[in-house]
Structure formats: structure tokens, C-alpha cells
Amino acid sequence: MTTLPAKLQAVLARIAAAARQFGRQPEEVRLLAVSKMRSADCVRAVAAAGQLSFGENHVQEGVAKARELAPLALDWHFIGSLQANKTRLVAENFAWVHSLDRLPIAERLSAQRPPSLPPLSVCLQVNVSGEASKSGVAPAAALPLAQAIAALPRLRLRGLMTIPRPSTEFLEQRHAFRELRELAEQMQAAGLQFDTLSMGMSDDLEAAVAEGATLVRIGTAIFGERTTA
């Protein structure tokens, strides 16, 4: 069995190879290790190999790991759907939220962010594929929502995030990521400032890097297949 540190190195090598292939610097692409449904011990093993940013999509599970591993000073990112009754836990325990798509949730996070912590970094989740079942704001509604979020005192708008419809075709994968990049460029032209395109997972990170991802969210390729959804 390949060890977790070896899998982490393999993912970093994939990111670096894709960056070079598409004329970018490997340092421009940050790796978020998605540790949902993995034990704190698995996170420890990956952290010991130098990976410090981890993503979780369930509030209680993520908070439990963040508290257990607090001495490691890791950087926790919330990437799942967020209900109003869980915003306080997220505001108190995470450094980032990638999955913001509603102003009331953003307002709660801003109001609940403890004064002792820096502003919460947030990405607006955009539904580029237009799938009815997916969360994320429609591209046409993204600018006004991002402007409202950027005005909240205890949030820092970092950029856009997307989870496109899964595809095994490289060009199709690129197409969805290109849509997010072009939307980001339009929003920046309209005066918003941010630095992050959170896009790309285990099966499409190369396409995301080709289209300008600055952060890829990788679970399976580091930790192996998850046993349940």
C-alpha cells in the first residue's frame, strides 16, 4: 500500500507538472487536502509530511478534528453546505469557507467571527454547470452577491469556487473551469479584489490548473477512496 506521505508527494508532483505544462509556476497553486471522513490520525500523518491546509464538509466532524489537532496549528477550510444553525461553529473554528452562496449565511458568519481571530476568508460558490440539484449561486447573480459579501466587516472575500458536473473529457473539464475564470475576470473588472480560484479535485486538477486554479481541493488522490458517499 502506498503511504499517505507518498500519495501527498504524488499529488504535489501532479500539480507541479500541470503548472509547468500550462506555463504557470507550481507555487501559484495551493493544495487543500480534503480530509472528510478520514480519521484525525490520517490527518496527522499528512500534516507530518508538511501539508498544513485541510478541508472538511461536515461541521461537527471538522470541528472535532480541528479541536483534537489544535496543537498542530493547521489551517481548516469549510467546503460543504452550511445551515444557519451551524454558522457559529464554523466562524469560530475555520479559517476559510469555500461554499458561500447566500447572503444571510454570510451575514451570520461575519457577525459571529470572534474578534480575536482574523477575518474569515470566504469564496463564493458558483454553479457554472447550471445543475438544478447543485448548490452555488448562478453566474448571473454572482456579482451583486459578491459585492454584498465584500462589504461585511469580518469576512474577507478571497474569490470563487466551483464543483462542475463530473466529466472524464479534459476539454469539457476545462470548459467549466474557464467559465469560472472568466466570471472572476469580469467581477475584477467591475472593481472587486480577490486572489483565489478554488477549483479542481482528484479527477480534474490538471484541467483546473490549466484554467488558472490557485487552490485545488484533493481528497481521494491523497487519502484513497472513501468507503461511503
Ligand SMILES: *Cc1c(COP(=O)(O)O)cnc(C)c1O
Ligand atoms: C470531497 C470534496 C472534494 C475532494 O474530492 P476528491 O474527488 O476526493 O478529490 C473537493 N471539493 C469538495 C467541495 C468536496 O466535497
